[in-house]
Amino acid sequence: MRNPLATQSLFELSRPGRRAALFPKSDVPRRPLDDLLPAEQLAPAPPPLPELTEPDVVRHFVNLSTLNMSVDTHFYPLGSCTMKYNPKRHERLARLPGLVDLHPYQADEDAQGMLSVLYEMQELLAEISGLPAVSLQPAAGAQGELAALLVAAAWFRERGETRTKVLFPASAHGTNPASAALAGFECVQLESGRRGLVDLEELGSALDERTAAFMITNPNTLGLFEREIAKISGMLHDVGGLVYIDGANLNAILGVTRPGDFGGDMMHFNVHKTFTGPHGAGGPGAGPIAVKDFLADYLPGPLVERIGDNGQPPRYRLKTPAKSIGRLRTFFGNVGILLRGYYYLRTLGPDGLRAVAENAVLNANYLKSLLEGILPVPHGKRCMHEFVASAKRLKEERGISAMDIAKRLLDYGFHAPTVYFPLVVPEAMMMEPTETESKETLDAFAAAIHKIVEEDPDFLHQAPHTTPVSRPDEVLAARKPVLCWRDA
Numbered sequence: 423m424r425n426p427l428a429t430q431s432l433f434e435l436s437r438p439g440r441r442a443a444l445f446p447k448s449d450v451p452r453r454p455l456d457d458l459l460p461a462e463q464l465a466p467a468p469p470p471l472p473e474l475t476e477p478d479v480v481r482h483f484v485n486l487s488t489l490n491m492s493v494d495t496h497f498y499p500l501g502s503c504t505m506k507y508n509p510k511r512h513e514r515l516a517r518l519p520g521l522v523d524l525h526p527y528q529a530d531e532d533a534q535g536m537l538s539v540l541y542e543m544q545e546l547l548a549e550i551s552g553l554p555a556v557s558l559q560p561a562a563g564a565q566g567e568l569a570a571l572l573v574a575a576a577w578f579r580e581r582g583e584t585r586t587k588v589l590f591p592a593s594a595h596g597t598n599p600a601s602a603a604l605a606g607f608e609c610v611q612l613e614s615g616r617r618g619l620v621d622l623e624e625l626g627s628a629l630d631e632r633t634a635a636f637m638i639t640n641p642n643t644l645g646l647f648e649r650e651i652a653k654i655s656g657m658l659h660d661v662g663g664l665v666y667i668d669g670a671n672l673n674a675i676l677g678v679t680r681p682g683d684f685g686g687d688m689m690h691f692n693v694h695k696t697f698t699g700p701h702g703a704g705g706p707g708a709g710p711i712a713v714k715d716f717l718a719d720y721l722p723g724p725l726v727e728r729i730g731d732n733g734q735p736p737r738y739r740l741k742t743p744a745k746s747i748g749r750l751r752t753f754f755g756n757v758g759i760l761l762r763g764y765y766y767l768r769t770l771g772p773d774g775l776r777a778v779a780e781n782a783v784l785n786a787n788y789l790k791s792l793l794e795g796i797l798p799v800p801h802g803k804r805c806m807h808e809f810v811a812s813a814k815r816l817k818e819e820r821g822i823s824a825m826d827i828a829k830r831l832l833d834y835g836f837h838a839p840t841v842y843f844p845l846v847v848p849e850a851m852m853m854e855p856t857e858t859e860s861k862e863t864l865d866a867f868a869a870a871i872h873k874i875v876e877e878d879p880d881f882l883h884q885a886p887h888t889t890p891v892s893r894p895d896e897v898l899a900a901r902k903p904v905l906c907w908r909d910a
């Protein structure tokens with residue numbers, strides 16, 4: 423049973439005179455405020471703050487914190503977001519006093535431990551990507567995309583080339599065209615993405631001497647591996663363009679293949695997805711980028727450099743590349759998340775990383791097989807780390823939409839999958855179970871969906887029914903306030 427007071431605001435709980443702490447009477451003579459501030463800057467009365475005891479406040483916030491869904495409390499198959507379990511050991515390590523107490527302005531000499539870790543992180547990401555030069559600066563996947571496109575633009579500018587177009591398939595993540603536009607490029611969408619994979623003929627006719635880059639996600643957001651990727655890369659290189667790999671979905675190929683080996687010139691990582699930085703609700707993130715050697719001079723700095731090997735223990739220093747596009751983030755990037763990613767990589771090692779990919783793919787295919795009967799998957803017999811099912815048939819036959827199923831899943835204690843993305847699948851439900859889920863969890867999730875689709879469609883349109891906040895939906899909004907607290 424939920425505490426009936428838990429759904430009230432602090433203002434509703436307020437009672438005049440209640441306090442969390444009582445201070446002794448001041449023995450400092452009181453000066454009227456009018457002496458200190460001009461009258462027109464004084465409010466007529468103090469702000470109406472709620473008056474509460476300490477237990478009132480603690481219970482309020484602890485109760486609020488339990489109303490949310492998180493990876494630590496629920497299965498969270500949010501496709502493309504890789505909501506895998508975040509190991510607590512790495513949380514502890516990232517909080518070691520020697521790391522968290524370091525000041526970013528501390529001299530390189532006094533920060534050798536931190537710099538050595540960041541240097542190793544650069545090296546690990548270079549190895550995983552097959553791309554030798556890494557900048558840890560960008561604070562998110564989207565910022566990594568922007569950084570890499572600015573690097574490409576700087577390179578073309580230096581070569582005196584005017585290249586204005588960036589291409590991407592229709593299934594691309596929305597950040598791809600957004601980053602291209604922000605970097606000053608014209609966006610060209612390939613419609614073949616709708617059929618699941620890039621069509622080489624369509625790509626060929628879109629390529630010309632004005633093409634700067636092709637942004638491609640591999641495996642793509644439909645959970646399919648672009649098998650022609652080496653040919654695609656060759657086609658770009660033939661016209662002098664670059665291949666950008668959106669590496670947000672690296673989970674499926676870790677230790678199996680590398681973007682640098684299949685033709686990528688630049689890519690970003692989502693440390694908060696693939697390498698278990700805790701994320702959700704908008705942050706925090708880390709989106710390092712890796713590029714080929716010829717682009718290294720343009721990377722956002724500072725990078726960490728290793729110096730003076732000859733018999734001495736290695737030293738590390740910060741260095742900004744000669745023609746750097748500049749900074750995207752203060753200091754060294756989101757170090758807290760980079761550290762968690764570093765520990766994750768060190769804990770797993772090469773064999774562990776490959777096992778991550780294999781199990782992520784196995785889990786996705788297992789879940790797909792449990793659901794295909796009711797939620798067909800239009801693209802692909804086998805998937806990689808995720809698959810995109812469609813509720814189109816259910817919608818046509820019984821009026822049950824992807825949104826209805828997603829909302830009702832909350833009542834069953836599961837976070838919803840990503841819905842209505844990618845846009846190329848009608849009534850899309852994009853499911854990414856990740857490798858950290860057990861067979862029992864996947865079975866229970868599939869069983870819930872099987873039950874849900876047998877429920878009364880009108881009942882489903884009103885779901886969720888047991889959560890403290892109801893559906894902020896256009897249908898309900900016509901009748902009720904948009905966000906309404908349920909009676910306890």
Ligand SMILES: *Cc1c(COP(=O)(O)O)cnc(C)c1O
Pocket residue numbers: 502503562563564565595597598639643668670671692707709
């Ligand atoms: C998550 C994601 C991004 C953007 O990453 P952010 O860290 O959220 O900015 C880009 N592309 C794909 C395919 C993604 O899944």
